[in-house]
Amino acid sequence: MVTEPDESDLRTLEERARDARRPRADEGDGLVVCDNLVRVYRTEEVEVQALQGLDLVVEEGECVALVGASGSGKSTLLSILSGLDLPTAGRARVAGHDLLTMGRRERLGYRRQTVGFVWQQTGRNLLPYLTALENVALPMKYTRVPRRVRASRAAELLDVLGVTHCRDRRPAELSGGEQQRVAVAVATANEPRVLLADEPTGELDTASGEDVFAALRRANEELGATVLVVTHDPLVSGQVRRTVRIRDGRTSTETLRGPGGTVTEEYTVLDRAGRLQLPRDYVDRYGLHGRVRLTAEPDHVGVWPDGSDRRDGAGDADGEQW
Ligand SMILES: Nc1ncnc2c1ncn2[C@@H]1O[C@H](COP(=O)(O)OP(=O)(O)OP(=O)(O)O)[C@@H](O)[C@H]1O
Structure with missing residues (x-):
């Protein structure tokens, strides 16, 4: 028997079709592109330059760790990429959306569908009066996914992220690690192209932190989200292929790791004035x-x-070749 689609099914399909027609200006140019990004916070007494001309390109499918000292600008960058905050100057583009110029409607759609976010504070990610399953289903309600699809996709996500046993429990009945894994499910509910996480393992013990990182990796590898994770946790930064260090509001050095976590290449960023920062251990x-x-x-x-x-430029232990 063929059943007629109901109105909400049709609306969802129309929206998806509209979304598919939207120009993909990002293709071939990095999914996330920050160019000379500046964010200045001004209060009555002081002016803080949180980002001072940051450049960053992240390709679709990457899983990148962002590291750096406290106050270097990591959370500011994530707030801008999540669409919560606006840069003062420069260029920021994610999946074809210009984060400086997009209007209120586009910004709302961007935050609902293009990006997902996991905060460090477990209590900030989930609504306390909803079960894990209801929490995961909620973002899909805002994007008008049909009710029966919401429930089955939420159950599927909890399964992929290893927290099926939590589905009918409220956040207070979950451990910190379980809450964060459910939070990854909430953040990926609307199939975002980019998943942003700000120290998601910061409040957890080592074993729970590893479980949460495994969930982020699954979101990257199995659900197809490009992941940017701010972390102070060497366990996390030691397991991703690319680690970008932020220093004084700019990207400074990058480390690429091969299989098994061994460092294969080190990079530094040459700024517009021709300055570069050498990695500290070099x-x-x-x-x-x-x-x-x-x-x-x-x-x-x-x-x-x-x-x-030494003047012949041949590599030895006394110098560094670039
Ligand atoms: N709303 C704000 N108003 C004024 N200054 C701010 C605001 N948010 C951040 N800052 C300042 O901007 C700078 C960068 O802060 P940010 O939180 O981005 O750093 P961070 O690298 O994430 O630090 P941490 O690792 O401690 O979280 C800091 O000097 C901070 O005090």
Whole structure:
């Protein structure tokens, strides 16, 4: 028997069709692109430059850890990418949405469908009077997913993220780690292209933190979300392929890891003025400080401690080749 789709089914289908027609300006240019991003907080007495010309490109499908000292601007960046905060200047584009110019309606749709968010504070992610299943189903109500689809997708997400046993419990009846895994399910309910997490394991013990990180990885690998996770947890940053370090409101160095977590490549960002920051352990390892000597080689630049007499540019333990 063929049944007629009801009105809400049709609305959902129309919305999906409209969404599919929207230009994908991001394609081929990074799913997340920040270009010279600036965020200045002004209060009556002080002005804080939280982001000072940050550049970042994240490709679709990546799982990236953002690390950096307290106050370096990590949460500010995530707030901007989540559509909650507006940059002061620069360019920020996520999945074809220009975060500086988008209007109220587009911003609402962006926050409901394009990005998902997991906060550090477990209590901030879930509504206390709803069960885990109801919490996960709720965001789909706002995007007008039909009721029966909401329930089955919520159950499926709880299953993928390993928290099926929590489905009929309220947040107060869950451990911190279980709450955060349910929070990942809530954040991925509307199939966002980008999942943002601000220290999601910060309040947890090591074992629960690993479970939550495994949930984020599943969201990345099995549900297809591109993941950006702010973390102070070396266990998390040691397990992702790419770690981006933020220093004084700018991206400074990047580490790429191969299978098994071994570091395969280190990068640094050359800013518009031609300045670059060397990774701290390189500076220490090669005793670089103050003035350093540069050698121009056919295909790279050598950086040597001042006073070293090496001039041929061949790699040895006294300098660093770039
Ligand atoms: N609403 C605000 N008003 C004024 N200053 C702010 C505001 N939010 C953040 N800042 C300042 O901006 C700078 C960057 O803060 P941010 O929270 O982004 O850093 P962070 O790297 O996430 O730090 P942490 O690791 O401690 O969370 C800090 O100096 C902070 O005090």
